[in-house]
Amino acid sequence: MVTLAAGPGGDLEAQIEQWRQFVARRHAMAKDDVDELEDHLRGHVADLGRVGLTEDEAFLVAVKRMGSLDEVSQEFAREHSDRLWRQLVLPSAGDARSNRRARRELLLVLLLAVASGLAINLPELFGISLNEDGAFYARNLSLFSLPFLAGYFAWKRGMAPTRALGMLVPPFLLGAALVNAPMFVPGGSTQVLAAIHLPIVLWFVVGLAYVGGDWRSHQPRMDFIRFTGEWAIYYTLLALGGGVLVGLTAAGFAAVSVEIEPVLTEWVLPCGAMGAVMVAAWLVEAKQSVVENMAPVLTRVFTPLTTLMLLALLTATLAAGDVVEADRTLLILVDLILVLVFGLLLYSVSARDADAAPSAFDRWLLLLLASAVVVDLLMLGAMLGRIAEFGASPNKVAALGLNLVLLVSLTWSARLLVEFLRGRRPAAALERWQTTYLPVLAAWAAVVVAVLPPLFSFQ
Amino acid sequence: MGVRVGMSIEKDLVAASATPLVLGILAEGESYGYAILRRVSELSGGTMTWTDGMLYPLLHRLERLGLVQGAWHVAANGRRRKQYAITAAGLAALAERRQQWQAVTEALNRVFQVGTTMTPTSSAVRSAW
DSSP states (O other): OOOOOOOOHHHHHHHHHHHHHHHTTTOOOOOOHHHHHHHHHHHHHHHHHHHHHHHHHHHHHHHHHHOOOOHHHHHHHHHHHGGGOEEEEEEEOOHHHHHHHHHHHHHHHHHHHHHHHHHHHHHHHTTOTTTTOHHHHHHHHHHHHHHHHHHHHHHHHTTHHHHHHHHHHOOOOOHHHHTTOTTTTTTHHHHHHHHHHHHHHHHHHHHHHHHTOOSSSSSHHHHHHHHHHHHHHHHHHHHHHHHHHHHHHHHHHHTTTOOHHHHIIIIHHHHHHHHHHHHHHHHHHHHTTTTTOOHHHHHHHHHHHHHHHHHHHHHHHHHHOOOOOSHHHHHHHHHHHHHHHHHHHHHHTTTOOOOOOOOOOHHHHHHHHHHHHHHHHHHHHHHHHHHHHHOOOOHHHHHHHHHHHHHHHHHHHHHHHEEEEEEHHHHHHHHHHHHHHHHHHHHHHHHHTHHHHHHTTTT | OOOOOOOOOHHHHHHHHHHHHHHHHHSSSSSHHHHHHHHHEEEEHTTOOOHHHHHHHHHHHHHHHHSSEEEEOOOOTTSEEEEEOOOOOHHHHHHHHHHHHHHHHHHHHHHHHHHOOOOOOOOHHHHHH
């Protein structure tokens, strides 16, 4: 092996790794291309070292000789123009070992999808039919699909089996026990609230599996946030496609007078809905960074629109003077507005380039946050009197709690954003705040599922 | 030979000669990116130094056209390396390019010869054309 003059050997490796990451970010360059270029770089560095340059000098010269990265990647893009369409790179390229692993993964995903489809049909055996006990299925929907998703990620991240079981199984069992507790008044608010918040808690448990148990680090949390956004979009697309297919099937069979309706509603739809959870997750994992994340793109489109809507709402509220129907629906309305704004902020932050300077879009974001907070405070202020008047109910407590949780996050984010725009804080601070706050959301959802019902005697 | 070190060659010339050079080098034997580049520098006496990164899109284009065949091997230093070998189609393309270049260089040689012997009063120049 060629020994280069001076400099610790690890330095060169670190520099090459950094260069590699920089190159790999270019979308026209596939992993193979980066490998080729890296091999070239190493050969050049070795040669220069033989001539007498130090490691650092050799690296600099070699990188400079590689040429302007923009031009090179443009040439690659021109050559591989099909990559510009960001087609899903399913296992066809690459070496044999990665192909085998990819095929094993696909098999596992299909198996788990089938399993979750079967799981949703399991209660039938115990006499709980879909038509009559719809509420049961609605409550436990997440329990039929999310455990399998968590299992998939535990396998994919290579979690030790004992650790995976210890971390993931108890929350699922606890969740199942809590939401199906016989103490609930059937159809009461606490039960409905618990049923709505359980999927959120269990999604965070899936997140635990997604990060491979490493929930304390911030980078994996951000990755999970990105995964969630993409998964939601892919699931929606699959659901739409599936819906169209089922509709066509129903119409087609009706045309030939074959009675297929029960099969569709009792088998195909539920199994499809559960299986799609797995398939959507697999698609998101398979695409990685080959396909641009859609969630930030949607965010870019909807942020200005939402800001304008909120400003209009704000003007209307101030002009109207008094809030007329200050009741539960209004509370839920402001909650939903906050959730939307929170989502927009989260996904804008998730796609932001860490070194980019403040842009016009960031100012839109600040305006969005400011108007959302003001609208929220105005509405709350108007309702406060009425809420105190009629006392606490589970719905009001849950809605107010969510409102508070989101308000804190958005206000602090607004503050960080102001400082970022002033140039006093890096953009990373904003991202850090989002990932730091994630456990708070999980905790709140858990409170609604576990603490609220006993507090209100399961009414 | 008339080749000065440090002489810069026009971009169009470099681009036009790239494909036949690479094909010719691969016709000498199987090779990989960095070695090809070194050979180019050798052959041209150091005057033709390409932008390293541009070699690879070219190799990929040649591979797509079926003129070369690429295969991944494990190199001596333990890393993955892609080796390229010329194909039959590549050899045919090389022969064709060689004919084209010969035609061009013959024409140019005649012009350069005439140019060196040309004096303002030489009638031989006018009759040569």
